[in-house]
Amino acid sequence: MAAEERTASVRFMVILLNIATYWLWLEPTGLGIPALAAALSVVALAYGTYDLLFRPYQHFPILAMSLWTTLTDGILVTVWLHATGGFESPYYLLWYLSLVAVTFRYDWRAPLLAAAVYAVLYTGLVAASGSLAVHGVGLAIRVSYIFLCGGLGAMLARETTRAFDARSRLAERMREAESFRSLAEASTEALVVSSDGVVLDCNRAYCELMGMAREELVGATLLSLLEPSSWPDAERHFADPSRPLEVWRNGPHGRQLLRVEARTITYQGRPARFASLRDVTNERELQGRAEQNALHLSLALEAGQVGTWDLDFATDTTRRNARFDQIYGHESPKARWSLDDFIDAVEPEGAEGARRAFEEARRLGRLELECRIRWPDGTRHWVALQGQLRFGKDGVPTGLAGIARDSSATHRAEQARVEALESAARLKEWKATSLLAAVVDSSIDGIVTKDLSGTITSWNPACEALFGYRADEVIGRSITLLYTEKEAQEEERILARIAQGQAVLVREARRVRKDGSVLWVSVSASPLRDADGTVVGCASIQRDVTETRAIERRRIEAKEASLRLAAVVESSIDGIVTKDLRGTITSWNRACETMFGYRADEAIGRPITMLYPKGDEKAEENILSSIRQGRPVRIREALRVRKDGSTLWVSVSASPLRDANGTIIGAASIKRDITEARLAEKERLDAKTRIAEFEHLKEIDRFKTQFINTAAHELRTPLLPLRMQLELLMTDAEHPPLPSQRENLEVMQRNLERLGGLVEDLLTVARSQAGRLQLNTAPLDLKEAMRDAEQTFRTLAASRGVRLVVEPSEPVTVLADGKGVVQVLTNLLSNAFKFTPAGGEVRIGLRRDGDGAILTVSDTGAGIAPEDIGRLFSPFVQVHDTSQVPQPGSGLGLYICRQLVELHGGTIGCKSPGRGKGSTFWFTLPGIPFRPPSDAAPEWNPRP
């Protein structure tokens, strides 16, 4: 179980026990119970043994407080109960809530809150019981008591915890310190802590390094542990420990070189130095030896050219190689060479400096010396010496070793330079008094003189400005300093010609400034002669042409560009015109000539508005005003006039023209003839529209056809089973319908046939409207058709009591759609029967009419008013005599008849003397021979 859980469980037990205690206390016989409560509390303590053993400081005050309040408050309550006989239960609950809060939070506010809540609640309860006066004092006591106990307990618990925690932290730190100490002890690095130069503590490694016991070391001053020679270094190091220190110590282990690295730390609350030490005696010796080896190696490499020497301080003798002696002018090696020999060889004026250099070298570790020496033969030479200290085992310098070089040659060169400078100085002096010199100096051109080897001998101020070198920097140096690599050869050629006495002019030459930048100069070089006329050098005048050259180049480029542009303009197929800001034409290319008919010489100088249609000249003002503001102008389509007065459409794109300063001086306008393109575009659009319209019509047509086909199918399909079922019922031999049923069936059949007819009529009209009504023509015997019709209507005529008469006629055969003709006849006949009352007569007649025929259907029926005859054959027209019963019909029949007849090329008509006087319908079928039909008849049924 984790410690926290255990603690929590103990707290919980304590609280539980306290509650139990109170409960028991309150129980009527309860005065012996406190003993039990105490016993339970002890059990709680036992249960929490772990915590009580390890963290008793936390529980003690709480337990104590709990027991105390339990006992005292119990007594108080008991007394109170006896005295008042009141009710107290809520009080305990609140009290324990506060106790819980106190126990878990150690917080002052918890009992305060509990007391406050209790006060409010209790007041309410007491007020309800009506005895506030009696309980007022009791209430005050109880509230104060709760607050006091809770508060005291919380404070006690908190303070105890705080005190213990502080102790526990201290112990923790001590443990940490202990572990660090053991780490330090185990370290092989010698570690020491000091303050104000006195050892405070150290580890075992340090004791071993020092060869002393810790007791001796602690309290000792650091300096006392070191050689006095190292004290100044050590003291400096105390002040600034940032850099490592190396110090000598002469201890029980002999002479040691110790490397010290130190940091400032806080030790036992005070600032202190923490240092680690290492014995580097051996390292130092090894390092010295390694350095010496390296030196010897480099010396060996230079042997022959370089003299080597090794001066031993102890014996004051120098080991040398043969070359060394030669450098000092000794034919055969000298027997001994001491430090004094170094000094003595030096010319008297340098002797003191040389001696100082050697002394310095012992301190600095290095020797760098160049001095003039006198050889035994009396000649003077320069020698350069370089050397380095070497150290013995104990780190003490034991000698100085190095090399010697004859530096006379270098010095001669330097000498020459100095002399050149001197002569330059002399020249300057001379110039100061010479007019020529004044000219040279004040020349804005760089003037430089050089000898025939190319060494610069004079350099005027303009040159300084031009090339960035001061005179003293260049005099004595080769002129090739100013050259790029490529031009060094050129210089040789120039000098060769100068040597022959010729002047040389170089128009453009590349030179390099001191800062590495390139410039272009024109060079005019002429020979310099001495008094005898011998060429001794060259004077050259250098003029900066960098800028000129760039300008020239730009000029050439611009000229080339303008030539190219002119060629482009001239060969352009677009008309290109330039005009000034007043709109006067300033140039006119060849395409313009073709486009507008004006030649260039006719157009230039005239106003551009001559190309505008009359009244349109103001547009040019707008263009020019845009141009003046620097804005280009684009006109997609503009009408222009040719020389011959014809017009053309152009697109115009005008842009401002600027002079070299950027000022707008006119406009360049590009015109493209778009007359053709415009026409083509228009045609293209028209064609597109037409195609779209055509497509649309096709689409509508497709839709119509599809609609009619679908309608035909879908309207006809349900009629078929109806018809067949009716037929079955009416002709059922096994169960014939009763007469009354037969009547019903006949009504159904009649109306079904009407519906079928109506569907067919509607489809025919729709086909006709869609232009899809087709005839299937074949030779047709009209007399037979007439007889068929009479057969069809015979039954109807009989039932209506109307006489049906077929007038006698000769046979007539025409090319016609049999079905169509029958449909027309049927329609006319059913109309006739519809409007003819019983006792009337309907007649069918046929007459030849030229090659064709006229068929008539006349009746003695209702007749038609003359004003109605004209609209009889329009669709959805029904002409009724209002005095009569309306007759059913779709109003399509006569319309379909007209369509069918007209499709045959015939005409249809009607005549009637008036209402109630009968009517005669007639139609003609022309006899013109029809083209033989290509399609099979819809109902095609070859006889077997």
Add this chain to the structure above:
Amino acid sequence: MTMTTDPDQGKRTILVVDDEPDILFSIKLLLERSPKGLQVVTAASGVEGLDVLRSRDIDLIVSDFKMPGMDGIEFLLQAHQLKPDVPRVMFTAYADAELARRAVAEAFVQGFLAKTMPPRELVQRVEAILGD
């Protein structure tokens, strides 16, 4: 077939193909009532019709044109390829010349009947095609 007791034996068998069940039902009743003694088997689609055609002897095929899946022309053509000797009639609400032409040219039909014709006439036409 060995069913000597089959009352339908010796009757002419007509296969009617149409996707409208009411039409199939009506035609079956109408034709079977004919005094010539006709037997009608029906199929609701071209595929079904071909199955019937494979499984038994048929004397005449009457087929609708507009059917889902295989249309009448396709069905009649396949029927022709399967049993070239069985006469075929197209019976359709699309009674136009173009469809008639196609029916003859593509499916080699022996008859083309419009659904608008009176039922009695339909029976007469069928009987006429069957001959005798």
